[in-house]
Amino acid sequence: MDLIIKNGLLVTPSETYKADIAVSDGKIVDIGYDLGTDASEVVDADSKYVLPGAIDAHTHLAMPFGGTISSDDYFAGTRAAACGGTTTVFDFALQDFDEPMLDVIKRRDAIAAPQAAVDYAFHIGVKDIHGELLDSMKDAVDYGVPSFKVFMVYDFGVSDGVFYQVLQKSKEIGAMISVHAENNEMVNYNVKKFLSEGKTSPWYHYLSRPEFVEAEADMRAIQWAKATGAKLYIVHLANKEGVAAVTKAKEEGYPIYAETCPQYLNFTSDVYKREDGRNFVCSPPIKGQESQDALWASLKRGDIDVVATDHCPFMQSEKDWGIDDFSKIPNGCAGVENMYPYMLAKANKGEITFNKAVEVCSANPAKIFGCGQKGSLAVGKDADIVIYDPVKDFTVTCDAMHSNYDQTIWEGTEFHGYPEMTFSRGNLVYKDGKFLGKAGNGKFVKRKLD
Numbered sequence: 001m002d003l004i005i006k007n008g009l010l011v012t013p014s015e016t017y018k019a020d021i022a023v024s025d026g027k028i029v030d031i032g033y034d035l036g037t038d039a040s041e042v043v044d045a046d047s048k049y050v051l052p053g054a055i056d057a058h059t060h061l062a063m064p065f066g067g068t069i070s071s072d073d074y075f076a077g078t079r080a081a082a083c084g085g086t087t088t089v090f091d092f093a094l095q096d097f098d099e100p101m102l103d104v105i106k107r108r109d110a111i112a113a114p115q116a117a118v119d120y121a122f123h124i125g126v127k128d129i130h131g132e133l134l135d136s137m138k139d140a141v142d143y144g145v146p147s148f149k150v151f152m153v154y155d156f157g158v159s160d161g162v163f164y165q166v167l168q169k170s171k172e173i174g175a176m177i178s179v180h181a182e183n184n185e186m187v188n189y190n191v192k193k194f195l196s197e198g199k200t201s202p203w204y205h206y207l208s209r210p211e212f213v214e215a216e217a218d219m220r221a222i223q224w225a226k227a228t229g230a231k232l233y234i235v236h237l238a239n240k241e242g243v244a245a246v247t248k249a250k251e252e253g254y255p256i257y258a259e260t261c262p263q264y265l266n267f268t269s270d271v272y273k274r275e276d277g278r279n280f281v282c283s284p285p286i287k288g289q290e291s292q293d294a295l296w297a298s299l300k301r302g303d304i305d306v307v308a309t310d311h312c313p314f315m316q317s318e319k320d321w322g323i324d325d326f327s328k329i330p331n332g333c334a335g336v337e338n339m340y341p342y343m344l345a346k347a348n349k350g351e352i353t354f355n356k357a358v359e360v361c362s363a364n365p366a367k368i369f370g371c372g373q374k375g376s377l378a379v380g381k382d383a384d385i386v387i388y389d390p391v392k393d394f395t396v397t398c399d400a401m402h403s404n405y406d407q408t409i410w411e412g413t414e415f416h417g418y419p420e421m422t423f424s425r426g427n428l429v430y431k432d433g434k435f436l437g438k439a440g441n442g443k444f445v446k447r448k449l450d
């Protein structure tokens with residue numbers, strides 16, 4: 001045996017129980033009481049929780065965006081992931097115009113494979129479906145990338161017609177479509193208007209994308225998914241009306257899924273009034289208290305399926321481009337190292353259960369995105385395991401993080417309880433604040449949807 005973790009409190013979405021876990025060749029091979037100590041490594045997890053590694057279903061590593069490139073490359077991003085108990089990241093590979101979908105995957109994998117320190121998968125960000133490109137979605141599915149994202153905003157956002165065709169195609173080939181839902185025309189109108197009135201602070205980033213601008217787009221996207229019978233996953237859902245629309249669609253029996261992010265659960269739009277408000281600029285923007293309350297209620301009910309980060313960090317000097325003009329701030333915030341500690345600290349406080357944290361951060365993303373070997377502590381699964389110390393106190397600072405950034409919206413956040421060790425397929429990649437993994441050890445995860 002390679003590893004036995006003893007005496008821990010194991011957490012699954014439905015159970016919490018004391019047991020040992022045995023690992024061999026990167027897989028969980030046994031779970032039971034008193035499995036002995038006949039292993040190369042024995043870890044005593046008495047008084048600790050033993051959890052499946054988190055799956056961050058939404059990262060942007062080394063992504064060209066907002067006039068620069070997000071500051072975490074595949075090494076830094078996966079190193080940070082490991083140190084926050086995340087053992088798989090799903091990164092967005094943005095298509096170039098004219099580029100067949102399989103080429104997108106291969107182009108990004110050539111960068112990711114030598115760098116990744118934990119396992120990774122891709123979603124393809126679709127920009128262009130002209131000619132044979134639409135049909136090339138099937139090649140990506142056959143290769144193990146059955147999920148695509150369309151953006152309704154940004155200069156590379158797709159038209160309604162393209163979105164519609166992508167939904168239709170996804171139904172035919174067994175794929176999942178994710179959507180960044182905001183109304184582009186309204187955003188552009190508001191941005192232009194505010195700037196012409198000299199309203200340039202980050203608060204106007206929030207006001208240029210008010211609640212209904214996201215809600216309206218959520219509803220349209222849901223309507224089209226219903227009409228085409230496609231599976232739809234709304235990324236970074238942040239507004240209360242969108243939450244209600246998701247709940248209704250689920251009640252009606254449609255395969256509509258929703259993700260929110262820790263920044264929407266923890267902060268409100270008030271952050272845009274802060275002196276460092278530009279550091280919180282992301283899209284959709286962080287909304288008001290009522291929306292935050294709706295997100296938590298829906299997560300507890302089970303209508304929000306997944307918590308993922310939308311990790312897209314930028315350096316302070318880049319965020320500063322927008323000191324006098326909010327529209328010049330690269331959109332995105334860090335989170336890959338903070339998500340699991342944040343959700344687990346909520347569990348540790350009793351605001352949610354540990355089972356719920358495991359469900360939304362690990363089991364559900366594995367299930368929804370066809371990642372059968374991950375997302376749970378069960379015999380035969382990859383040994384992606386986190387040992388969590390419920391009494392350790394931790395304060396987030398940039399210096400203590402393992403990313404390539406010099407500012408984070410999580411600076412100063414205090415957690416009661418923190419991951420102590422992370423294993424990626426049985427290999428110890430993090431212990432007590434130190435990264436112990438290696439670039440290139442992360443493997444590409446091929447997926448197939450149910």
Ligand code: URP
Pocket residue numbers: 060180236281282283284310312331332333
């Ligand atoms: O502001 C954000 N969310 N940046 C990353 C790109 C995206 O929209 O997901």
Ligand code: ZN
Pocket residue numbers: 180235236283284
């Ligand atoms: Zn987005």
Ligand code: ZN
Pocket residue numbers: 058059060310311312
């Ligand atoms: Zn994103």
